Amino acid sequence: MASSSHRRRPRPEQDFQWRPVRGPLLAVAAVAAVALVVTLIVAFRPGDASGGGQDRAVSDAGAVTSATVSDSASPTSPKPSATASTPTAGKHTTPPASATPSTTATRRATSGTARTPSTTTAPAAGRIRPGTTYDGVATSYDVGNGDGACLFGPTDDVMTAAMNTADYETAKACGAYVSVRAASGKSVTVRITNECPAPCAVGQLDLSQQAFAKLAPLSAGRIPITWSLLSPATSDTISIRYKTGSTQYWCGIQAIGHRNPLARLEVRTGGGWLALTRTAYNYFLSEQGTGCGAELRLTDIYGEQLVVPALAVRADVVQRTGVQFARH
Template sequence: MSKRWLFLSAAAVLIVVSLALVLLPGDKNGEDVKAEAGRAATGSAANSPSASGTSTVSAAPSARATDASKKPSTTPSAHPTATSATPSATKPRQQAAGTASLAGRIRPGVTYRGVATFYDADGGGACLYDPGHDVLTGAMNTTDYESSKACGAYVLVHAAGGATVTVRITNECPGDCAPGQIDLSAQAFAKLASPSAGRIPITWNLVSPSTSDTISIRYKTGSSRYWCGIQAIGHRNPLARLEVLAGGTWRQLPRASYNYFLSESGSGCGGAIRLTDIYGEQLTVPALAVRPDVVQSTRLQFAKH
C-alpha cells in the first residue's frame, strides 16, 4: 500500500472520530451533569454542619415560628368566651343586688347610730314570740322595726368604752323612740352601762350569730285550711319572704305588723313553706299540719354570714 493511501485513510478516520465526538449527546449532558454536581456540592456545603448553618437552622425554626404565630390568633379568641361563661364573676354582683332588694332598713355591713334605753322585757313583745330563756333582747324603734321586718334580727350593740352585747329583736319601741334607738332589756343594758345611766349613746349593726337552734313554724290561733297565719321562729338571719306552695306555684304571703304571714284565702295552708332570708338563701319546709298555736320544729337553719 502506498504511503499516500495510508495518509488519506488516517485522515478519514480522524474526520469520522471528530464528527462523532461533536454529534454525541454526552457533551451537552455532561455540562448539565457538571452544573448539577456543582449545585449539589453547593447545597451540600450549605446544609453541612460545618457550614454557617443559615439554611439548616433558619429553615427549621421558620416552620415552628409559623405554627407558633397561628396559635396566638386562635388561643386568645377562646379566652373571652371561657371568661364570659364563668359565673364566678357575676355571682358577687347578683348576691349584692339580691341583698339590697331583700333587706329592709336594717342592712348587712351598715353601722347605725342612736341611743340605748331599757325596759322590763318579760313579755313576748310585738313580734309575738313566746317569752324564752334568752333575756338579751331589744325593742326596735318604729322606723327601723319597719312593720315587723326587724323581728328575729340579731344586732350587736356597742357602747362607749368598748362594751358590747348581742340582742335579738323581739319587740317594737313606739312613741318617742327615735330612728337608731333600741330599748334594751334590763339585762342587756346592764352589760353596757350601769342602769343608773338610763340612756347612753350607742352604735349597732346586724350580725349572723352562731347557733345550734333550728327554725320552727307556728300557725296562728284561728288558722284552718280556709285562712291561716304562719310565723317562722328562731331564724338566724332576718326573714325577707315566706311563700306557700299552692296549685304547684309558690305564692308569697304578705307580712302583718305582728309578725305573721297571712293567707287570707287559705291558699297553701298546710302545704310546703319556703323561707328566704335577706341574703337570698331559701329553705323549704315540708308540708305541716295546720295546728293552731303549736310550735312545730324543723331541721333547717340559714347559713351564718
C-alpha cells in the same frame, strides 16, 4: 388636570384643546410597563411564598377567634385580661364547639356571684344591712315575760331589745341579732323581739333592763351607742307556727329561731311559689287559705332559700323543721 375656571365655564373649543396627543400617551405607557416589571420581580423574590400576605391575614383572624373562644390572653398581648393572673380549673382547656364567649362569661359571673362574701351582697336586706354600723341611743324597759310585738311568745331569754319603728320595718327586724356597743367599750348581743314606737328615733334601741345593765347603770337612762347586725353561731333549727285560728281556709304562718333576718315566706301552689304578705305582728297571712298546710320556702336577707316540707295546720303549735340558714 383642568383648572377650576375651565370647569365653571366650558366652551366648545375646549374639546380640541384637551384632546390627548400621542406623545404623552407613549410616555405613560412606558412608565406603566416599567412599574409592572418591578412588581413582578418583587412578587417572585426568593423566600416569599405566593399569596403569603393572604395566608398571614387568615392566620391573624384565626388567632383572634381562638382567643375569643378560649377567653384567654394571647402571650403577646400588651394588655392581659384582669383575670389572667388568677388561675382557674380548666382555664386553658378549649371549650366545646357549642360554647360561646357570652355563655362562658355568664357561667363565670354566676359562679363569681356565689363566691362573693354574703356580707357585701345581701340582696334582700332592708334598712338593716350586714357589715354596716349604725349610730343611735339606748334606753331600757321592763320586758316582763319576754314577749313582744314579734309575738315569739314568752321566753326566759332576757337579752332582747325593741327596735325603733323605722328600722323595725314591718317586722323585718324580728329575730335579728345585733351587737350593741357603748362609748365605754362595753358591748352586749341582743335579739329583736319587740317594736319601740315613737318617740323612739331612727337608730334607737330600747333594751331589756338586763341588757342595758351590761352597758351602763339603769340610772343613766339614755346612752349613745353603735350597733350592727350579727349572724351568730347557733345549734337551734327553725320552727314554724300557725297562728291561732288558722285553718285550711285562712292561716297565718310564722318562722321562729332563724339565724338571720327573714326576708320572705312563700307557700307552694299549683302554679309555683306564692309570697305571703307580712304583718307588723310578724305573721305571714294567706287570706284565702292558699298554701295553708303546703310546702314553705323561707328566704333570708342574704338570699339563701330553705324549703320546708308540708306541715299540718296546727294552730299555735311550734313545729320544728330541722333546717337553718348558713352563718355569715
